[in-house]
Amino acid sequence: MSRIILEIKDFSMVFGGLRAVDHVNIHINDGEIVALIGPNGAGKTTLFNCVTGVYKPSEGDIAVSNPESKVIRTNGMKPNNITELGLARTFQNIRLFSSMTALENVMIGRHPKLQAGIFGAIFRDKSTRTEEKQVVEDSLVILKKLGLKQYANEPASSLSYGAQRRLEIARAMATEPQLLLLDEPAAGMNPQETKELDDTITRIRDKEGITILLIEHDMSLVMSLSERIYVLDYGKLIAEGSPDEVKANPAVIKAYLGE
Amino acid sequence: MKYFLQLVLAGLTKGSIYALIALGYTMVYGIIKLINFAHGEIYMIGAFTALIIGGVLQITTGLPPVTILFISLAAAIFFSAGYGVTMENIAYKPLRKAPRLTALISAIGMSLVLQNYVLLAQTSDFLPFRSMIPNFSFLIPGKSLVTTTQLVIMITTVVVMIFLTILIKFTRMGKAMRATSQDKVMAQLVGIDINKVITFTFAIGSATAAIGGVLIANHMGQINFYIGFLAGIKAFVAAVLGGIGSIPGAVLGSFVLGMAESFGAGYISSAYEDAFAFVILIIILIIKPSGLMGRNEIEKV
Structure with missing residues (x-):
């Protein structure tokens, strides 16, 4: 039995009179790719917001x-x-630091891992310089993994939509996560880009050993990627299981298609 | 011609002081979208700290004036940064999630509190401030044009600007500041402790204001509790003029303002010196509402 990375127990989120998420139990094991699906307004992003603080x-x-x-x-x-x-x-809607370059966006993700303080920055002693060099190198490696190396010095806002989405993933990876939460990573992508994203996510899990939890509406991507699926509807968890189990679940079909 | 040059140099001196104060306004605005109206008071406290520490050292020790200047400047920076950070902690931090107007009123209150605190602790009279900046001998031929103090003010400002540019462009903290000013939630999600960033911004802004305070005290030769008010308003005008939130904008705005005041006073009438600042502000804002170097904010609907 592998280690549970994230465990959500009997969790609810209430906004005024609205129960956006209602008594939900979810667990994510180390090394899994798990999808969280459900109709719009089901509480998926709210759950992400609570998990990330x-x-x-x-x-x-x-x-x-x-x-x-x-x-x-x-x-x-x-x-x-x-x-x-x-x-x-x-994020579902891209939230890059748009006036910074692609490289700087990734470097920002390394922030908590760094030691250099303000005095190091002024006097530029040896350890600061080596650290800075290391950060640039590490960040370029991450950019390369996501096929963004040629855009390193471009402002983030000038990148194409698909590239901006990948840069968001690159920035998240720079924090060296054990669990990566992707909120609709394929939203607005064309089929070709979605296919590449499928490969990228699989590669991140297999090569980097990062566990993935994703929210996605593109069912073909969800079915091909994920090992387990949770289905939310009106804040309640209505189904859980392998892609095949979920596909055959009457409650899920009802939630998506109505009666 | 000589008169013209004198006015240019006087304008640059004024602009430098405004720039040192305006930087704090613009940095704080950039990070937490607050007009810190108490910022001028921090500048005044910087001047008073230097007066007290400098005065005590002049009487009790036989140190050379330059040494005393550096010690009192360091003390002023230290004290002002402390006041700035404390102010943020007690008057703005609890209001982080409140509407912007609430924090603005808190800032005005803070300004009045600090003014009256210094009024009580000191007096309402102008106190003489003996200049601690020695005269440079190489300036004797140009003495009628520029004084040593003016030159020191301009050089210091340039040094501070370069330091800040390096800080913001290239350091880890600078990147964190830029990230925080663009998107606070996202900054936290990449692991930045935004409270630390905000505290640091207040400390740096207060430190530059304190440098301005010490220099102006040396230049004018007298200070009282009220000097921060007008200087603060003028620096605020300079920051808005340049585009609030933009650091190069604040510097440019300050120099435009300093020049306008200097030439207005020199060629038109010195009685209306303060009015020129506001006339320039109105004209520029009519032509370019976001300020000289301000970006138009795109709001998502």
Whole structure:
């Protein structure tokens, strides 16, 4: 039995009178690719926001275990501290630092891993310089992995849509996550780009050993990529299982197609 | 011709001081979208710290004036940064999620509190400030054009600008500042502790204001609790003029303002010196509402 990286227990999120997420239980094992699907407004992105600390969960527990199998409850922790536990995410609507170059966007992701303080920056001692060089090299390696190396010095805003999406993944990878949360990574992509994304995500899991949790509406991508699927509808978990099980589940068909 | 050059140099001196203060306004605005109206008070506190520390050292020790200048400057930077950071902690941090207007009113309150605190602790009179900047002998031939203090002010400003440019463009903290100013949530999600970034921004902004305060005190020869108010407003005008949130904009705006005041006072009337700042502000904002180097903000609907 492999280690559980993320465990969400009896978790709810309430906005005023609305239960956006209602008593949901989810667990992600180390090394899996898991998809979270459901109709619009089902609470998928809300769940991501709670897991990454953007929102504070109303009820329940969210726990992350680090590589030493130490379990840490993350409810109410600040997003930057959750990132340090090895969670990274992308957004449905792209949120790059648009006035920075592609390389700088990735370098920013290395931020918490660096030591150099302000005095190092002024006096530029040897350790600062080696560290800076290392960051640039590491960031270029990450860009290369996602096929973005030729855009390194372009401003992020000038990249094509597909490239911007990949840059978001690159920036998330720069934080050296154990779990990568992708919010609709294929949204707005053409079939060719979606195919490449499929390969990229598989490669990230196989080569880098990063566990993946993704929200996606493109069913062919979800079915080909994921090993397990959770289905949310109106904040409730209505199904869970392998792609084939989920496809055959009457509750899922009802949620998507109506009666 | 000589009169013209004198006005140019006076304008550059004024512009330099405005720039040192305007930087703090514009950096804080860039990060947390707050007009920190108490920023002028930080500058005034910098001048007072230098007056007290410098005065004590002049009386009790026989140190050369330059040494005293450096010690009092360091003390002023230290104290002002402390005041800036404390101010952020007690008056702005609890209001981080409140509407922007609330924090703005808190800033005005902070300004009044600090002014009156210095008024109580000191007096309302102008206190003499003995210049600690020695005269450079190589300037004697050009003495009628420029004083040593003016030259020191301009050089210091240039050094501070270069330092800040390096800080923001190339360092780790600078990148974190740029990221925070663009998207706070995303910055946190890549692991940046934005509270640290905001504290650091206040410390740096206050430090440059303190440098301005110490230099102007040396230049004018007297200070009181009220000097921060007008200087703060003028620097704010300069920051808006250049495009608030933009650092090169704040510098450019400051020099435009300094020149306008200097020439306005020199050729038209010195009685209306302060009015020129605002006339320039109105004209430029009518032509270019985002300021000289400001970017138009695109708001997502």
